[in-house]
Amino acid sequence: MIRKIFCIFFVPAFILSACNNGTKNNGAKTTADTVKVTVLTFEKQADSLVNKPVFIEGTVLHICKHGGERLFLADGNDSVTVEVTAGPKMTRFEESLIGSKIRITGMLKEERIDTKYLNEWEAEVKKPQENQNVGIHTGTKGHEDEGVNEKLEQIAALRDELKKSGKDHLSNFSIEASKFVEIK
Amino acid sequence: MQVKTLRKWNNALHRDIGYLCVGMTLIYAISGIVLNHFKSGDFIHPDYSKSYNEFKVPPPPNGKADQAYVMSIIEKEGEKNNYKSFITGENYVQIFLKNGSIYVDLASGEAQVEKKNTRYVIKEFNLLHYNNIKRFYTWFSDLYAIGLIILAITGLFVLRGKNGIIGRGAWLTAIGIILPALFLMFYM
Numbered sequence: 384m385i386r387k388i389f390c391i392f393f394v395p396a397f398i399l400s401a402c403n404n405g406t407k408n409n410g411a412k413t414t415a416d417t418v419k420v421t422v423l424t425f426e427k428q429a430d431s432l433v434n435k436p437v438f439i440e441g442t443v444l445h446i447c448k449h450g451g452e453r454l455f456l457a458d459g460n461d462s463v464t465v466e467v468t469a470g471p472k473m474t475r476f477e478e479s480l481i482g483s484k485i486r487i488t489g490m491l492k493e494e495r496i497d498t499k500y501l502n503e504w505e506a507e508v509k510k511p512q513e514n515q516n517v518g519i520h521t522g523t524k525g526h527e528d529e530g531v532n533e534k535l536e537q538i539a540a541l542r543d544e545l546k547k548s549g550k551d552h553l554s555n556f557s558i559e560a561s562k563f564v565e566i567k
Numbered sequence: 568m569q570v571k572t573l574r575k576w577n578n579a580l581h582r583d584i585g586y587l588c589v590g591m592t593l594i595y596a597i598s599g600i601v602l603n604h605f606k607s608g609d610f611i612h613p614d615y616s617k618s619y620n621e622f623k624v625p626p627p628p629n630g631k632a633d634q635a636y637v638m639s640i641i642e643k644e645g646e647k648n649n650y651k652s653f654i655t656g657e658n659y660v661q662i663f664l665k666n667g668s669i670y671v672d673l674a675s676g677e678a679q680v681e682k683k684n685t686r687y688v689i690k691e692f693n694l695l696h697y698n699n700i701k702r703f704y705t706w707f708s709d710l711y712a713i714g715l716i717i718l719a720i721t722g723l724f725v726l727r728g729k730n731g732i733i734g735r736g737a738w739l740t741a742i743g744i745i746l747p748a749l750f751l752m753f754y755m
Contacts, residue, residue, distance in 0.1 A: 442652050442663075448612050450697040461656040475699035478615065478683070482651035482663020 417488060422458035425465045429491060429556035437558060438488040439465060440566060443480045451475030466557035473560055489560035497552040501538055508534045574724060581721035584714050591711045598692035614690040615683040626676040632660035640669065
């Protein structure tokens with residue numbers, strides 16, 4: 384009897400879930416007010432589109448391995464990348480998407496980096512490694528394995544950039560995805 | 568209600584919730600071991616094992632990688648059917664395959680192929696552990712967590728006498744609380 388229950392419920396459930404390689408198509412319908420942005424012009428377009436619906440196409444360059452909640456899109460080369468995070472109603476980005484061309488639909492978001500943000504980040508970086516949660520993800524090769532010194536250098540560079548900008552903050556733009564589709 | 572009746576209900580609750588929680592507990596425990604070691608740096612990725620192989624290719628004549636150069640590399644490596652796309656960077660090209668990628672240093676011609684092997688079942692366990700499904704799974708996993716809380720509390724009162732909560736059980740429970748507290752004290 385027990386063997387029967389195990390065979391009926393557990394074995395097929397795990398085999399089915401293991402064979403399912405994730406949802407590759409999370410829908411691709413866009414509404415009329417959704418603005419098209421491109422990887423190469425994203426930074427220029429972003430300022431006027433904060434908290435507005437956008438869609439973008441690009442090649443997946445990197446997916447953060449800590450839960451697949453974030454990916455980076457590129458277009459031909461890695462000099463310009465766009466950060467995309469999985470929205471609250473989306474499952475994670477599957478690592479198998481790396482190298483695929485996809486269309487993302489979502490909301491353009493802005494994270495403001497000011498002196499307070501950098502001070503908090505620096506304090507966090509100086510804590511033991513297991514407590515480091517804040518900071519900017521760059522999407523570059525190996526950025527998730529950066530040590531304390533590399534992070535402190537990144538913070539120092541941002542402080543310089545902030546000083547040179549003459550503004551009270553720097554903007555880190557990203558897209559919070561609500562759906563995506565692989566383009567063949 | 569009499570103590571005897573209370574204990575009867577306590578034990579029945581502990582038994583039935585225990586049965587209900589077996590599946591999720593195994594999923595969280597197995598995935599927990601994997602994620603623990605991933606966080607400690609023992610694994611490169613929690614869902615995949617990766618293998619690397621190094622080889623050398625002739626650098627492109629003009630120092631720039633184009634479609635023809637990329638195709639020549641993947642044909643040489645027998646990866647034509649696995650090819651997805653490529654991205655160029657400063658002095659390098661990264662060729663994406665269905666199960667990995669090839670990184671080529673355009674100055675030296677040194678190349679590295681990375682192959683990914685999916686840890687099936689573990690990958691699905693990690694998906695649940697991270698709550699990447701979101702939506703209704705959030706409620707379901709909350710229910711499981713509440714079940715664990717009930718299991719922990721009812722577990723204290725299953726046995727009577729010297730092995731119960733007023734005897735040996737008290738010492739063991741205290742050790743179980745003090746140990747994580749000590750970790751927090753020393754590492755915070």
